Amino acid sequence: MPSTSVPPNDQATKNRVSQPTGQLIVFTGPSGVGKGTLLRHLLGQHPDIQLSISATTRQPREGEENGKHYYFVSRPEFEAMVAQGDLLEWAEFAGNLYGTPRKPLEHMIDRGHTVILEIELDGARQVRESLPAARQIFVLPPSVEELEARIRERGQDSDDAIAKRMARAQIEIQAASEFDIQILNDDLELAVKQLELAVFTQPSTAAHQPSPPETPPQI
Numbered sequence: 001m002p003s004t005s006v007p008p009n010d011q012a013t014k015n016r017v018s019q020p021t022g023q024l025i026v027f028t029g030p031s032g033v034g035k036g037t038l039l040r041h042l043l044g045q046h047p048d049i050q051l052s053i054s055a056t057t058r059q060p061r062e063g064e065e066n067g068k069h070y071y072f073v074s075r076p077e078f079e080a081m082v083a084q085g086d087l088l089e090w091a092e093f094a095g096n097l098y099g100t101p102r103k104p105l106e107h108m109i110d111r112g113h114t115v116i117l118e119i120e121l122d123g124a125r126q127v128r129e130s131l132p133a134a135r136q137i138f139v140l141p142p143s144v145e146e147l148e149a150r151i152r153e154r155g156q157d158s159d160d161a162i163a164k165r166m167a168r169a170q171i172e173i174q175a176a177s178e179f180d181i182q183i184l185n186d187d188l189e190l191a192v193k194q195l196e197l198a199v200f201t202q203p204s205t206a207a208h209q210p211s212p213p214e215t216p217p218q219i
């Protein structure tokens with residue numbers, strides 16, 4: 001895979017002193033499909049992989065820490081980041097704003113790290129435009145019923161938030177074929193193995209693409 005550079009804003013162009021060498025991976029899928037769970041397993045086995053920490057206007061869930069899970073900011077603070085060109089991509093999701101801070105990502109890529117962005121569909125599309133070399137992975141649920149059950153069992157979202165997330169999930173699942181790789185998260189262990197293969201196999205080799213799900217989710 002060719003090296004991935006973050007499209008610079010003016011200041012970043014002036015500051016850049018070395019050629020980037022790392023690779024960027026975009027990891028998308030409907031809310032509750034298990035993206036965070038899969039990444040926890042992957043990072044547990046490969047601590048050298050870096051996860052980009054997003055900024056969001058969403059309220060922290062129980063146990064979430066500022067600077068670890070997200071940078072929790074106010075809407076005016078987020079809008080200032082957008083105006084200053086501080087975000088590589090950003091989107092509104094279920095009533096909250098989410099975005100990828102550009103500078104830490106540039107830093108990690110410049111240092112040769114594999115960096116994963118766990119982001120929703122609009123953001124993934126923005127990255128596809130600005131960084132076509134980034135590998136794009138989409139996670140599918142076994143069914144929308146199972147997806148909703150997972151969000152409910154997680155027990156961290158209100159009924160209103162769940163309804164918004166499920167409405168958005170229908171749209172996101174329809175877009176799965178836009179992505180380079182699709183992973184069905186039914187059997188967790190199998191899905192982790194497919195993710196590992198997707199991250200570590202170079203796209204030029206025939207074995208790059210894990211098998212698509214045998215049964216597409218019912219939507």
Ligand SMILES: Nc1ncnc2c1ncn2[C@@H]1O[C@H](COP(=O)(O)OP(=O)(O)OP(=O)(O)O)[C@@H](O)[C@H]1O
Nearest residue numbers: 030031032033034035036037150154185186187188
């Ligand atoms: N393969 C699986 N089988 C059953 N349950 C799973 C599986 N993978 C994840 N889960 C469960 O589904 C719930 C949602 O998972 P998780 O929070 O990782 O989703 P997510 O895609 O990161 O959601 P969000 O985008 O909203 O942050 C969790 O309770 C998790 O334990």
Ligand SMILES: Nc1nc2c(ncn2[C@@H]2O[C@H](COP(=O)(O)O)[C@@H](O)[C@H]2O)c(=O)[nH]1
Nearest residue numbers: 031054090091093098099100118119120123
């Ligand atoms: N476009 C972006 N989407 C992001 C970013 N960080 C997270 N997300 C996605 O938002 C939804 C909801 O997340 P939750 O933590 O509130 O459940 C989920 O799909 C995330 O992947 C980002 O920086 N940009």
